[in-house]
Amino acid sequence: MVNAQPPKNMLTVRDNRTGKVVDIPIQDNSIPATAFKVLKAPRAEGEREENETEKGLRIADKGFLNTAVIRSEITFIDGDAGVLRYRGFPIEQLATKSSHLETAYLLIYGSLPTASQYKVWQDEVLHHGVMHSDAEQFFKSFRYDAHPMAMLTSAFAYLGSYYSEANPSLQGQKLFTKGDPESLAVMDKQIYRLIGKATTLAAMAYRVRQGRNFVTPPTGLSYTGSFLYQMDHLGEENYKPHPVLEKALDVLFLLHADHELNASATTVLQTGSSLVDPYSAIAAGCASLYGPLHGGANEAVIRMLISIGKPENVPGFLEAVKRKDKVLSGFGHRVYKTSDPRSFIVRQIADEVFRVTGKDELLETAMALHHEAMKDDYFVKRKLAPNVDFWSGLIYRAMGFPLDFFPVLFAVPRVVGWLAHWRQMMLQEGGVKIWRPRQIYVGPGKRDYVAVDERVAEEGPRLTPSPVVHSG
Template identity: 85%
Template sequence: MGQPTATPDSVNSLTVHDNRTGKVYNIPIVDNSIPATAFKTIQAPRAPGEREENETEKGLRVSDKGFLNTAVLRSEITFIDGDAGILRYRGYPIEQLALHSSHLETAYLLIYGSLPTKPQFKIFETEVLHHGVTHADAEQFCRSFRYDAHPMAILTSAFAYLGSYYGEANPSLQGQSLYTRGNAASLEIMDKQIYRLIGKATTLAAMAYRVRQGREFVTPPTGLSYTGSFLYQMDHLGEENYTPNPILEKALDVLFLLHADHEMNASSTTVLQTGSSLVDPYSAIAAGCASLYGPLHGGANEAVIRMLISIGKPENVPAFLEAVKKREKVLSGFGHRVYKTSDPRSFIVRKTADEVFKITGKDELLETAMALHAAAMKDEYFIKRKLAPNVDFWSGLIYRAMGFPLDFFPVLFAVPRVVGWLAHWRQMMLQEGGVKIWRPRQIYVGASKRDYVPIDERVAVEGLRKGPSAISHSG
């Protein structure tokens, strides 16, 4: 008997032959992607001895640990070509935006889809800066943290705390279609939360900074730019007519613009995963902040500085690189999950660093960084593995030169990334077909059905990871 055949409906399809059953399936290809749910139709009877937990009769599951090749949504916001080193916001090359735009103008672009006219930008900028002021209770909230609390812990908590003040922004209180209706009233509520979150991000970050310094909080000033206001709130010491250095203000604005979005990274995905339950945006942003807190994400530029400090002088670079090759040391600031050649942001940040160093003086670690960069880019080991400098390699040096403490670096990543988080959140709320809660599948490989055993009849399972650890207690 011949095998069943199927004729593709279109050249834009994938033909799958299931060797278990002999059946052939045609799966449509749209925008060079295939729907994972199509594989649920590829069903087969359970093989003799096969675990029932495999659920073979219910169709194939797609296994993708770490989301290496799974698209979770259709987006119009950011495009990345990691092989070519391309990054575009809404179609605009990052190089052009860094040269001609500002962080707030780019925020408008990311959120609303186009560059604003002067009247449009005036409204957006005015609203964002107007909403920089926090409730007086926020001071008491931030002061409740210990003086040595990590600023990211304060910022993450503060975003969640904000949500408790705005009942009109909570779908749990106002109805689950609060942000998904897409009408004028719904969009107005949504925009107000966007203004609040972007505006208050710098204020809360500055408060977290000044808690660590033991200094009074500063009310956001009028008449300054977004990044100018941020620097003012952190550094103002009571001088008359104080204004931040314009070159440092511009440098920080460029860094904010470069960090505003980066497609489906860990924190953006966390915001959308959380937001898919239709929680209020403050809780979703707090979740993204918590995700960015991790050293594999927002803490990378801090790790670069700690690495450079450990290397010390330029002459120690060769020995360090040899230790990296032997996996005795970790090379931070090189390579990227997405970029396989060079990170386009790194070239812009390197140029920005030169401008900053003209004001602050060269960082003592700069020579070490340049020596490490030069040696790694000539070494076949790193060339073969496509380990080029990423944005974190140079940005940490800029932050350090400007006087920011090391543990504040992730905050400087989170503040601008609020824009990208909100752009993706807004897009999901307004997507065609509404919001569906994200619920990934799993592949269960645990024990099959077993019966309960009374405690006196059980045999202990020994071994590392098989039971709780015994902790020694002091005092």
């Protein structure tokens, strides 16, 4: 008698609590988390009812370290090999041969456009860059020292108030999920608007803090050329941004356009899964990117280099990092375990920019830090190589952008990636299911209400609210 062998594309799991054995299919090197729900067991003696043991096994994955939430065709990353591809195209090829707007088409629609397709795409995006005149009053309502990311996040949400046609709450839940020509046309129009107006909103956030009048997007310039024009134009006749700086910013935009399911992209999808309008979803992504663990890293690099000062201070700084007295910004990555492929491209761009702007005084310090860290076993063993943020901050600084504007320069191009993932989810087979993660409840079991005069005070800094000292 021949023993039957289970198929190789199966994971066999035995629950030692009950002896039950289940075969779970493996597809694309993944298993469905819901398959574990069949592993139910009676509650053990003394076990908390809140564990819900009788309802099946749950998967715990704090921070989504190994949980796939969607099937995607957009971006592939191999962190161990230092590989980044948009729709199959290596980022190195796109950075040298393509443009941000062409790559945006690729990310959103899946292929590189023909000349005629690209003309329609570029014309529509640039045409939709103009803002309603009411936006001037909106931006001027912020305090003079408001952070530009706070303004940009608010502006994306504000933008949605103009377009009731784009709101599934008003037009029907299937507005973006039907996939028919009419639905796709409505979706495309919002994509044009969001990408086209992203640079305009960013430029308005910049100029309002400079006390300057706003500039209407010009005609005849590229996407990044138009952005620089709106920021820099002061009434000069026939003004055009410097072509080297325009090209450098375009490549930086391309490199930052998407990076798979990072925190902000995941936020856009989580928010979008409720079928909210795309403007609200993009605003949520912008808020996520605002955090210092995400979009603020290139700003942190410059502040770190300023704190180090001169190249001769680098060894002492690195020793402080080893003692965990200091934080090393711009090195290492949640995904890349060798090197960030974007960092090599950005380093080349930096040389071109510095030939125009002059060398940043922090460049020598940055190069010394890079050199010392890369020959130190402490950082090599921990795979802490420079990432894209290490050099991009120096470029932005050399071009004259304020430090707190750096996250905006990350958010503007990332709108493309957010929209690509949002569109893919709206059109996925089987429709959209609202994202509703599980939790593991470890709080108190059932307890009875106690009258106020019978309660015992809970003590401790985390158990009571902090008092506030009021002035005036």
